[in-house]
Amino acid sequence: MRGESHPSRDVVVSDLSQAADGVVAVELVAADGARLPGWEPGAHAELVLPSGLIRPYSLCGDPADRETYRVGVLRVPDGRGGSAEVHSLREGRRIAIRGPRNKFPLVLANHYLFIAGGIGVTPFLPMIRAVAAAGHEWRLVYGGRSRAAMAFADELLDLGGDRVHLVPEDTDGLPDLTTALAGTPPGAAVYACGPEPLLTALEKTMSTGFSDRYLHTERFGSWHPSQQRPDKEEFKAELRRSGRVLPVPADRSLLEVIREAVPEAASSCEEGVCGSCELRVLGGTPDHRDTVLSAAERDRSDVIYPCVSRARSSVLTVDL
Structure with missing residues (x-):
C-alpha cells in the first residue's frame, strides 16, 4: 500500500x-x-x-x-x-x-519491538493488534512525559499485559533502549516513532551493538542530519511540462517557488513527513532532507519532496 x-x-x-x-x-x-x-x-x-x-x-x-x-x-x-x-x-x-x-508499512518478522515516544504510539495500536493476532512475539516500550499524558496506555495494557512497558519520564526517566534491544533476537523488526532525540538515540544504540536488527522509523517532523547543511547558493528549478525555469533562493523552499507558477501543486504537512508533495525528477541531483525516504533510498535521483528537499546540482528538472 x-x-x-x-x-x-x-x-x-x-x-x-x-x-x-x-x-x-x-x-x-x-x-x-x-x-x-x-x-x-x-x-x-x-x-x-x-x-x-x-x-x-x-x-x-x-x-x-x-x-x-x-x-x-x-x-x-x-x-x-x-x-x-x-x-x-x-x-x-x-x-x-x-x-x-502508508509510508510506514508493517513488514513480516518473527519478533517485533515497538518503541514509542508520546503521541508516536498511535501507528502502533493497529500494528500490535495485527502482530498479536498473527501469534508473533512482540513487546512495546512506551515513553511519555507522565502516565496521565500517555494516550491509549490502558488500551495497550489490556491488549498486551506485561508485554507493554510504560516509562513515564517524571517517575521513571527515559526508556532503557539497550535493555529493550537486548531482549530481542537477531533479525527482529524494531519499529520506532516519536520525537527526534528518542529516534537519534535509538539509531546510535542500534549501530553500536544491534546492527543485526532491522529498524523502521517514522518521525514527527522533517529533521534530518542533512538539514544542518547551510544553504548558501540558489539553484534553478526547471518545470519540464510548462517550460519554465525558476530560481530557488537559499532562503526559500522549492515548494514555495513552484507554487508561484503552479498554485495547485500538491502538499500537506510541509515538513517532509507525509510524502504528499512528491515530484518526479527528470534531471539533476536531489538533496534529500525529508523523512519519507529510508536510509537505503537516500541516493535516489528520480523523486523529490520539495517542501524540505533541495538540489545538489545547479539545475533540477521536475515533471511539472
Missing part, C-alpha cells in the same frame, strides 16, 4: 474523547454513509480542516472497521495551528480527508 492514495472525501466527526492529557481521539465516518477506503497498519490519513489546513495523522483504529477512522491528536501549543484546530472540532462537524497513504 506504500504510496497509494485516494481522492478527497467528506467525513463527519462522529465522536471525540479525551485519550490523555492534551490528546484527543477523533472518530470519523463518511458523510454519505458509504464505507471508507481500506487501509493497513502504519497508514495515515490527511485531515482537510475547516480553515484549509491539511495535516496527516496516523490511523489508530481497526483496519477491519470500514465504517470508522480513528486518529489521536496531541495539542501542540506552539505549533502551526493544525492540532489546535482539531481540538476545537465538535461532533457533527463536516470536514474532508485524503488518503489513506
